[in-house]
Amino acid sequence: MIARVYVGLKPGVLDPQGRTIASSLNDLGFDEVQDATQGKVIELTLENGEPEAVEARVKQMCEKLLANTVIESYRIELDEAEE
Amino acid sequence: MQAAVIVFPASNCDRDAAVALESHTGKPPHMIWHKDTSIPDDVRLVVVPGGFSYGDYLRSGAIAANSPIIQDLKQKADNGLAVLGICNGFQVLTEAGMLPGALMRNANQKFVCRISRLRLANAQTRFTKDYDAKHEIDIPVAHHDGNYFADDETLRRLEGNGQIVFRYTDNPNGSRNDIAGIVNQAGNVLGMMPHPERAIDPLHGGTDGKKLFQSILGSL
Numbered sequence: 001m002i003a004r005v006y007v008g009l010k011p012g013v014l015d016p017q018g019r020t021i022a023s024s025l026n027d028l029g030f031d032e033v034q035d036a037t038q039g040k041v042i043e044l045t046l047e048n049g050e051p052e053a054v055e056a057r058v059k060q061m062c063e064k065l066l067a068n069t070v071i072e073s074y075r076i077e078l079d080e081a082e083e
Numbered sequence: 084m085q086a087a088v089i090v091f092p093a094s095n096c097d098r099d100a101a102v103a104l105e106s107h108t109g110k111p112p113h114m115i116w117h118k119d120t121s122i123p124d125d126v127r128l129v130v131v132p133g134g135f136s137y138g139d140y141l142r143s144g145a146i147a148a149n150s151p152i153i154q155d156l157k158q159k160a161d162n163g164l165a166v167l168g169i170c171n172g173f174q175v176l177t178e179a180g181m182l183p184g185a186l187m188r189n190a191n192q193k194f195v196c197r198i199s200r201l202r203l204a205n206a207q208t209r210f211t212k213d214y215d216a217k218h219e220i221d222i223p224v225a226h227h228d229g230n231y232f233a234d235d236e237t238l239r240r241l242e243g244n245g246q247i248v249f250r251y252t253d254n255p256n257g258s259r260n261d262i263a264g265i266v267n268q269a270g271n272v273l274g275m276m277p278h279p280e281r282a283i284d285p286l287h288g289g290t291d292g293k294k295l296f297q298s299i300l301g302s303l
Contacts, residue, residue, distance in 0.1 A: 016192055016257070068178065068185055070184060070232070070234075071232055
């Protein structure tokens with residue numbers, strides 16, 4: 001089973017990298033870009049298990065290590081089809 | 084007076100910290116490897132040094148904050164052990180939850196390496212009592228992730244309790260409220276981005292860091 005953890009800065013936390021990406025896209029002529037945020041994706045390969053139990057464990061991993069919840073929020077996606 | 088320095092893979096200011104400590108205590112500090120599980124009982128001050136522990140993987144300080152020695156440090160700090168986190172050490176202490184807030188990428192995206200002038204926001208702490216509150220001090224900074232962030236409520240609490248110890252006079256990284264260093268509420272744990280251990284010898288170009296070591300070592 002694969003779990004994908006998306007970690008990004010919380011709304012309201014200044015994201016200088018995202019801001020720089022947006023202004024660089026503007027410089028390239030993509031005037032429609034109003035804002036950008038940058039985060040990371042962490043893909044975990046896990047033993048198969050009950051999705052609810054697996055998600056609860058991944059949530060613990062996020063709280064303990066994968067995200068710094070002072071500045072970051074996270075979202076978990078489970079993909080049971082993938083081995 | 085026995086001090087100690089914690090050493091992680093890719094710490095690089097551990098020896099500077101050791102020199103600074105030895106020049107004040109007269110004896111070499113214990114160098115404690117991050118895999119060790121306990122800080123010797125004779126230790127009165129622990130320095131968590133600067134560097135790039137674990138290559139800054141995941142987030143600066145995040146992996147180090149979960150190392151075995153930090154678990155023990157946390158417990159002993161709760162019981163009053165004095166702890167000084169410098170630069171990466173400050174990042175480790177926030178990641179470990181021993182100090183509030185977080186250190187983010189510098190607002191201008193650039194690694195900043197220069198002398199920074201600091202204001203003593205609180206010269207009454209155990210780490211700053213030998214400073215003259217009216218004097219500004221020059222301490223080097225060298226970091227990419229020194230942009231201090233805490234939410235409004237936490238900032239209010241820090242300000243109200245006098246937990247902000249140093250402020251930049253010329254904010255180099257975007258830190259909220261110009262914060263360069265803070266203490267925990269009990270006053271025994273200090274984290275700061277500038278490097279006092281790089282300002283203790285005239286050959287460093289300045290000695291404004293000496294009084295920090297004098298203050299804390301004198302209080303023990």
